[in-house]
Amino acid sequence: MSIIEMILGGLGVLVAAALSGFVVGNIRGSGKTEAKAKQQRTEENAAATVAAAERKAEVTKEASNVQQSVNHMSGDDVDRELRDTWKRPGGG
Numbered sequence: 001m002s003i004i005e006m007i008l009g010g011l012g013v014l015v016a017a018a019l020s021g022f023v024v025g026n027i028r029g030s031g032k033t034e035a036k037a038k039q040q041r042t043e044e045n046a047a048a049t050v051a052a053a054e055r056k057a058e059v060t061k062e063a064s065n066v067q068q069s070v071n072h073m074s075g076d077d078v079d080r081e082l083r084d085t086w087k088r089p090g091g092g
Contacts, residue, residue, distance in 0.1 A: 070078055 073081070
């Protein structure tokens, strides 16, 4: 073997080592990025669930308040309130 072949072989080994290090680092970084994205999706889903529960509680409370108001009104007052508040589109 000549000196040139040994130098080229050594350079080839160095290039292969550098390339394998780059690939391993890239794979490790991709795994961390995927884990971070999964964590963020989980947090966003939890926040959306909490917001939906809060909206549902608010709607339920409002419905209860309306039901209580209607129960304390006379039938004529309920009819008048519905006529004044709810109109058909284009009905005037």
